[in-house]
Amino acid sequence: xxxxxxxxxxxxxxxxxxxxxxxxxxxxxxxxxxxxxxxxxxxxxxxxxxxxxxxxxxxxxxxxxxxxxxxxxxxxxxxxxxxxxxxxxxxxxxxxxxxxxxxxxxxxxxxxxxxxxxxxxxxxxxxxxxxxxxxxxxxxxxxxxxxxxxxxxxxxxxx
Amino acid sequence: xxxxxxxxxxxxxxxxxxxxxxxxxxxxxxxxxxxxxxxxxxxxxxxxxxxxxxxxxxxxxxxxxxxxxxxxxxxxxxxxxxxxxxxxxxxxxxxxxxxxxxxxxxxxxxxxxxxxxxxxxxxxxxxxxxxxxxxxxxxxxxxxxxxxxxxxxxxxxxxxxxxxxxxxxxxxxxxxxxxxxxxxxxxxxxxxxxxxxxxxxxxxxxxxxxxxxxxxxxxxxxxxxxxxxxxxxxxxxxxxxxxxxxxxxxxxxxxxxxxxxxxxxxxxxxxxxxxxxxxxxxxxxxxxxxxxxxxxxxxxxxxxxxxxxxxxxxxxxxxxxxxxxxxxxxxxxxxxxxxxxxxxxxxxxxxxxxxxxxxxxxxxxxxxxxxxxxxxxxxxxxxxxxxxxxxxxxxxxxxxxxxxxxxxxxxxxxxxxxxxxxxxxxxxxxxxxxxxxxxxxxxxxxxxxxxxxxxxxxxxxxxxxxxxxxxxxxxxxxxxxxxxxxxxxxxxxxxxxxxxxxxxxxxxxxxxxxxxxxxxxxxxxxxxxxxxxxxxxxxxxxxxxxxxxxxxxxxxxxxxxxxxxxxxxxxxxxxxxxxxxxxxxxxxxxxxxxxxxxxxxxxxxxxxxxxxxxxxxxxxxxxxxxxxxxxxxxxxxxxxxxxxxxxxxxxxxxxxxxxxxxxxxxxxxxxxxxxxxxxxxxxxxxxxxxxxxxxxxxxxxxxxxxxxxxxxxxxxxxxxxxxxxxxxxxxxxxxxxxxxxxxxxxxxxxxxxxxxxx
Numbered sequence: 001x002x003x004x005x006x007x008x009x010x011x012x013x014x015x016x017x018x019x020x021x022x023x024x025x026x027x028x029x030x031x032x033x034x035x036x037x038x039x040x041x042x043x044x045x046x047x048x049x050x051x052x053x054x055x056x057x058x059x060x061x062x063x064x065x066x067x068x069x070x071x072x073x074x075x076x077x078x079x080x081x082x083x084x085x086x087x088x089x090x091x092x093x094x095x096x097x098x099x100x101x102x103x104x105x106x107x108x109x110x111x112x113x114x115x116x117x118x119x120x121x122x123x124x125x126x127x128x129x130x131x132x133x134x135x136x137x138x139x140x141x142x143x144x145x146x147x148x149x150x151x152x153x154x155x156x157x158x159x
Numbered sequence: 160x161x162x163x164x165x166x167x168x169x170x171x172x173x174x175x176x177x178x179x180x181x182x183x184x185x186x187x188x189x190x191x192x193x194x195x196x197x198x199x200x201x202x203x204x205x206x207x208x209x210x211x212x213x214x215x216x217x218x219x220x221x222x223x224x225x226x227x228x229x230x231x232x233x234x235x236x237x238x239x240x241x242x243x244x245x246x247x248x249x250x251x252x253x254x255x256x257x258x259x260x261x262x263x264x265x266x267x268x269x270x271x272x273x274x275x276x277x278x279x280x281x282x283x284x285x286x287x288x289x290x291x292x293x294x295x296x297x298x299x300x301x302x303x304x305x306x307x308x309x310x311x312x313x314x315x316x317x318x319x320x321x322x323x324x325x326x327x328x329x330x331x332x333x334x335x336x337x338x339x340x341x342x343x344x345x346x347x348x349x350x351x352x353x354x355x356x357x358x359x360x361x362x363x364x365x366x367x368x369x370x371x372x373x374x375x376x377x378x379x380x381x382x383x384x385x386x387x388x389x390x391x392x393x394x395x396x397x398x399x400x401x402x403x404x405x406x407x408x409x410x411x412x413x414x415x416x417x418x419x420x421x422x423x424x425x426x427x428x429x430x431x432x433x434x435x436x437x438x439x440x441x442x443x444x445x446x447x448x449x450x451x452x453x454x455x456x457x458x459x460x461x462x463x464x465x466x467x468x469x470x471x472x473x474x475x476x477x478x479x480x481x482x483x484x485x486x487x488x489x490x491x492x493x494x495x496x497x498x499x500x501x502x503x504x505x506x507x508x509x510x511x512x513x514x515x516x517x518x519x520x521x522x523x524x525x526x527x528x529x530x531x532x533x534x535x536x537x538x539x540x541x542x543x544x545x546x547x548x549x550x551x552x553x554x555x556x557x558x559x560x561x562x563x564x565x566x567x568x569x570x571x572x573x574x575x576x577x578x579x580x581x582x583x584x585x586x587x588x589x590x591x592x593x594x595x596x597x598x599x600x601x602x603x604x605x606x607x608x609x610x611x612x613x614x615x616x617x618x619x620x621x622x623x624x625x626x627x628x629x630x631x632x633x634x635x636x637x638x639x640x641x642x643x644x645x646x647x648x649x650x651x652x653x654x655x656x657x658x659x660x661x662x663x664x665x666x667x668x669x670x671x672x673x674x675x676x677x678x679x680x681x682x683x684x685x686x687x688x689x690x691x692x693x694x695x696x697x698x699x700x701x702x703x704x705x706x707x708x709x710x711x712x713x714x715x716x717x718x719x720x721x722x723x724x725x726x727x728x729x730x731x732x733x734x735x736x737x738x739x740x741x742x743x744x745x746x747x748x749x750x751x752x753x754x755x756x757x758x759x760x761x762x763x764x765x766x767x768x769x770x771x772x773x774x775x776x777x778x779x780x781x782x783x784x785x786x787x788x789x790x791x792x793x794x795x796x797x798x799x800x801x802x803x804x805x806x807x808x809x810x811x812x813x814x815x816x817x818x819x820x821x822x823x824x825x826x827x828x829x830x831x832x833x834x835x836x837x838x839x840x841x842x843x844x845x846x847x848x849x850x851x852x853x854x855x856x857x858x859x860x861x862x863x864x865x866x867x868x869x870x871x872x873x874x875x876x877x878x879x880x881x882x883x884x885x886x887x888x889x890x891x892x893x894x895x896x897x898x899x900x901x902x903x904x905x906x907x908x909x910x911x912x913x914x915x916x917x
Contacts, residue, residue, distance in 0.1 A: 002282060021282055028281075037200040038193015040420070042370040043452040047839035050370055078193035091191040095183045098804035101643045101812065103190030104197055104371040104420030125852075133848040136839060138368045138421050139643060140808055141815030142847040 007071045011036065012080025020067035027051045029067035030077060038078040038107045042136065049135030052108035053077050059115040061134075078107035081114070090114055090152040099148030101139030109135045113149045121157050125150065163695045164764055169863045177655045178867050181804040184647035185665055186418075195418045198374030198390030199449040206376065207236055207277040209438050209448035210284040211431060212291050213458060214266030214273050217524040217832025218300035218313060221266060221273060221293060228290035229276055234283035237441035238291070239434060240274045245406045250318035255493045257404040259527050260433045266295065267315055267492035268524050269833040270457025275431075277438040277446045300524040300832040304489035305466055307333040307523040315492060315522045333522045335494045340502040341515040342574050348481025348513030352472025356549045359468045360542035362881075362899040363825035364461040364489065367531050368816070368844050371420020373459065374449040377435035381443060385412045385436055390419050392426045392640050393679030398671045401433055412436075415670040419640055423816070424530030425460050427679045428495075456837035460529020461826055462538075463496045464489045469542040473550040477564045481513040482506045486539055488520050491527035496520055497534040500615075503575040504878075505539045508584050508613040508770055509547075509565045514574055524832055530681055532813060533614045533874035537820070537881060538899075544610035544882030545895055558609050558886070559592045559772070577615075583796030583860025583870075584613070584770040590858050591772035596792040601890075605776045605789055608886030612771050612878025616871035617682030618763035621689055622675040625653060625696035627704070627755040631742025633657065635666035635693055638677030639685040643812075643873070644805035648686045649693050651801055652867060656697035657741060658724025675760050683871025686801060688763040694866050696757030707744045707751045712736050767862025767870040771795035773814065773883040779891045784907030786822055786888055792854040798862040798870030810876045811853040817880020819845045825900050 004019040011034065018033035027044070030036045030053070039062055042050035046061040053062045054076035081088045090113050093099065100106040109132060116123060116131045123131065128149050129142070137145060189195040214221075226238045241263045247254040249264075257263075262271045274291050278284040299313040306312055314331045321327040322336040349355060375389035385407060391397050394414040402409045419426065431448040438446040450458070466487040472480045484505065490496035502516035551561040566585045572578045591597055591609065601607045624636040635653060639645065646666040654661040678684070705719040708726035712719070718733035719726050725738035748754055776790040793810040800806040823843040827835045836842045861868025881899060888906065889895030893913050898905060 021280075023282065031199075032202075035202060036193075037196070040197070040371070041199065041449070042372070043839045045452065045838055045840060048370055048452075082192055087191070094191050095187045098181070098184070098187075098644075098808055100187060100190045101808055102369075102371070102419060102421045103186075103195050104369075104418075106190050107193045110191060126848075129847040133846040136370055136844060136846060138370055138423070138816065138844065139812045141811035141813075141853050142845075142850060143811045143853045144804070144808060146847065146852070 005068045007068060009070045009073055009075055011075045012077060022068060024067040025063050026065040026067050026070050027062040029070065030062060036077055036079050040104055040107060042104070049112060050105050050108045052111045052135065054111060054115065059112060078110060081110060088114065089155045090149065093148040093152040093155065097144055097148045097151060099145045105135060105137045109137065109145060117153050117156060121153060123153060163691060164761060167864055167866045169861065169866055169868055171861060175655060177651045177661050178799065178801050179803065181802055182647065182651065182661050184644055185650065186641065186646055197371050197420045198417045200417065201376045201388050203376060203378065203445040206445040206447055207279060207442055208281045208284050209275055209277045209435055209446045210281070210288055211272045211434060211448070211454065212274040212288045213454070214262060214271040215269065215833070216266055216295055216297050217269045218298040219266045219295040220264065220298060221262060222296055223294045224274055225292040226274060229287040232283065232287050232290060234279040235276055235287045236279065236444060237277040237438045238274065239437045239441065243437050244404065247404065250316065253403040256400055259493050260404065260430065268526050270454065270526060272434065272458065275434045275438060277442050302523055302525060302828045302832055304464065304487050304521040304523055307521050315524065319522065335490065335520040335522060338499060338502065338518045340574055343513035345481045345483050345513045345515040349472045351474060351480040353475040354550060354553045355470065355472040356546045356553065357468065357470035358542065358546060358897055360897045362465045362538040362541055364464040364525070364528065365820045365824040366456060366461045366842065367423040367425030369421030369423060369425055372450040372452060372455045373426065373430055375432050375435050376445055376447045377439040378445045379436060379440040379443065383407065383411055387412065387414045387432060387436060388417060389414065389432055390417045390426055392419065392422045392642065392681060394671050395638065395677045396679045397429050397432060400429060401436060404433055405436060413670055413672045416640055416668050419642055422642055423532055424534060424681055427530050427681050428460065430459050452839060453837045456842060457834050458526055460527060462531040463498065463528045463535050465538040467539050467542050469546050471546045471550060473554060475554055477554060477556050477561050479509055479511060479550070479565045482511055484516045486516065486518040488518065488535060489525065490520050490522055491525045492522055493527040494520060494522065496528050497530060501535040501539045504536045504613055504615065505543050507573050508567055508611055510567045510571055532816070532877045536614065537817065537878045540612050540878050541881040541885065541899065544879060545885055545897065548886045549895065559588055559597070562611055563588045579768065581860060581863060582768050582770065583858055586860050587770045587772050587794055587796045587858045590856055591774060591794040594792060594794060594856055596774050596790060596854060601776060602789070605778050606887045606890030607774065607776050608883045608890060609772060609774050610879035610882035610886060612875050614683060614769050614874035614878060616687065616766040616769050617684035618688050618766045619678035619684055620762050621677055621692045622760040623689055623692040623696055624674065625693055625700055625757045627700055627741060627745045629745050629748060631659070631740060631745045632663040633659065635664065636669045636673060637666055637689050638669050638674045639689045640680040641668060642680055642685065643809060644802060645685045645689060648801040648805060649690050652690050653693050653697050656694055657701065659741060683769065683873040684766065687766050687865060687869055687871050690869065691763050691865065692759040692761055695759040695761070699757035699759065700755055703755045704741055704744050707748065707755065708739050710751050711739065711744070711747060765864030767798050767864065769796055769870045769872060769875040771875040771879060773879045775883045775887045777884060777887040777891065779888060779906060781910055784903035784910060786901060786906060788818055788850055790851060792856065793876055794856040794858060795872065795875055796858040796860050796870060797872050798865065799859055799868035800857045801867065801869055803857065806857055806872050807855045809872045810855045813876025814853050814880050815845050815850050817877045818850055818884065821881040821884040821899065821901055823900050823902060
């Protein structure tokens with residue numbers, strides 16, 4: 001059995017500790033050690049975006065970061081997106097406009113879309129499409145995802 | 160006694176309050192918050208991780224498998240190989256399923272499972288796989304189906320003799336079946352034609368591409384009771400197949416479906432599930448297996464690749480007189496492609512009297528194919544709709560006008576024997592012709608393509624239950640899988656029947672102990688069939704509600720009527736009683752006869768056929784051969800859209816899957832017979848920046864066999880896509896591509912050939 005490493009990290013504002021093997025990814029740690037299964041594995045090679053999370057305010061594929069590298073870092077996942085009973089405008093618009101079909105890609109897309117709106121509150125359709133080009137969805141054909149993000153942006157701008 | 164199947168109660172004038180709107184789906188909140196539990200999301204105490212060893216050879220005899228070293232690795236709790244699977248005859252349905260789950264005599268494709276381990280961690284399981292010694296004797300392999308049909312081709316299975324061929328008895332072959340389907344007299348039909356177009360086409364296998372890899376957790380008690388959690392489109396079918404191949408009684412297997420992270424047909428058959436059950440039985444611990452994306456590509460069902468020759472004839476005034484086709488379907492290492500759908504559906508939508516088709520299903524050293532939206536149909540519609548466009552071009556007719564002139568209507572007898580009831584193909588074509596997209600001029604430099612498609616739509620064995628709680632709210636138990644919003648659509652229909660707000664209804668997907676047998680969720684059958692069963696259940700519950708009102712009022716049952724959620728006296732003769740709501744009646748069930756529920760099980764019939772027309776504008780980069788989709792419109796008959804946003808989502812998602820199939824997606828094999836692109840990096844599905852918004856137009860020609868008129872909508876949206884895009888590309892470069900995918904190198908070659916010919 002390979003040696004395990006002790007990691008201390010902040011996830012959605014709470015301090016967590018876990019033990020991980022050196023080859024394990026942050027995605028493995030989130031799902032298997034912390035049971036935060038909202039972050040999904042679609043490919044484990046950084047091609048589908050289902051495992052998208054924020055690490056120190058940077059958007060990453062958690063399957064491409066080693067679990068040990070998360071030591072001392074601030075991590076944000078889908079589980080921390082709603083504030084109490086208040087859904088994030090993106091979550092609400094995805095519900096109302098049916099931006100989620102089967103739902104497996106939805107957590108990654110929501111995290112990515114929030115990262116976009118945080119830096120560009122008024123993106124064009126093309127900007128949303130290119131920003132989300134790293135997040136595969138096989139159900140929707142993207143139409144309702146793009147519309148949900150644009151509507152959430154508009155709402156957040158108070159436009 | 161008449162049932163809902165022959166008396167649906169369809170009333171086109173009925174004012175609908177809920178059906179036709181788009182409420183937020185009840186399962187949505189779990190999906191936007193990360194709560195929804197998919198196949199890989201279950202963790203049980205003491206759970207082991209299972210991993211599968213797969214053949215690196217496309218075709219090899221397995222001489223021996225030595226698992227001794229793996230078994231003695233600390234942390235390994237179970238190892239299974241072919242010896243752990245009950246013997247089943249080669250060539251039987253169960254025998255094939257079992258051999259696909261775990262190789263026996265031979266490995267038949269790159270990625271075929273040969274052994275599996277369960278260990279206390281994933282890293283130990285992976286290490287154990289490396290310690291398993293498999294002695295292979297590599298055999299010559301064959302990948303391409305045309306090569307596989309040749310007399311000298313390597314033979315995959317000793318037992319295959321071509322079905323449908325008279326003198327096939329002695330000859331070993333890779334051709335599983337020859338199927339001839341015809342009507343009328345094609346020679347006479349072609350003799351009437353002024354213009355005949357004939358071409359050959361080929362399409363490549365693509366993958367369903369669901370983002371959720373297959374994941375499951377199995378447990379098994381000491382006395383042999385199995386529980387299986389998995390993402391599946393058919394819990395009952397999974398259970399029955401486990402019964403067949405593992406020889407475990409169905410009552411001792413409980414399959415619980417997780418949320419389904421996409422399936423599109425690809426999760427109608429099992430892969431790792433029987434292996435997980437055997438590992439759990441050996442270890443007596445829960446075992447989880449989640450496939451990697453590479454395993455999904457190498458080991459799970461892609462879609463049949465095809466070769467086809469298609470010929471059609473038309474008179475100068477636009478009447479199509481005959482159609483003739485030869486079709487070859489690649490099925491992978493085992494039969495089961497459902498290729499027979501293709502000859503039944505490929506020309507069906509046109510008012511044809513003279514049709515002949517000859518189809519072949521062929522095995523080769525590739526993973527066994529699995530279903531995908533309208534199994535085996537879009538591949539050949541790709542050719543048919545190209546020929547139809549060329550016929551229109553040659554006689555100088557608008558391509559939609561030619562289709563309008565030849566559209567099948569009510570009363571048409573199809574090649575598969577069904578006579579069409581009310582159908583909406585003509586209405587769909589006319590809607591396409593009148594839509595903004597088609598009426599707008601084609602932008603300069605771009606090309607426009609149109610194509611049409613058809614799918615039967617399905618019914619089948621379905622069960623369901625509707626329970627009224629004592630506060631009048633309602634729970635529904637469904638046996639079908641929610642692949643894209645069926646829980647909300649079915650809840651809406653129940654609410655409409657009961658006259659209550661849809662928010663008072665919640666639907667769940669049952670495990671296999673909770674309901675009777677349900678057919679797989681496939682073929683656009685679910686919202687239709689489960690909807691029928693739940694409407695029937697609601698009506699039974701309403702009858703019971705009325706009976707309770709009669710008891711409460713002390714009047715005869717026939718003295719009570721049910722309207723808009725309330726029981727009322729049928730007339731003033733019955734007596735003066737204030738109306739009673741469902742909630743008021745349900746609150747008194749202790750004083751009446753106990754709980755109120757409705758239950759129904761049926762072999763649902765009467766699914767209404769679906770038709771769609773796609774319109775696409777493309778731009779072609781003449782230097783790079785890259786095709787850009789500029790504008791896309793899907794026009795399709797839904798019969799009645801129960802939940803409009805969900806229906807639009809089906810149209811849009813199907814079209815974009817078709818765009819991927821048209822332009823990029825294919826399985827690429829090396830000379831060594833190994834899959835070269837088993838990743839999302841090298842198997843390129845459409846991303847958000849590849850496609851435009853997909854406009855939709857929902858046509859509603861009701862299916863009167865359904866209480867609200869609905870038709871299935873899931874399959875049709877991918878049937879015409881590749882053809883429409885090919886027609887659009889043809890309009891730009893002057894020659895219509897006849898090989899999928901229409902990737903840049905192929906398009907560039909066509910452009911260069913066209914230039915050289917000028």
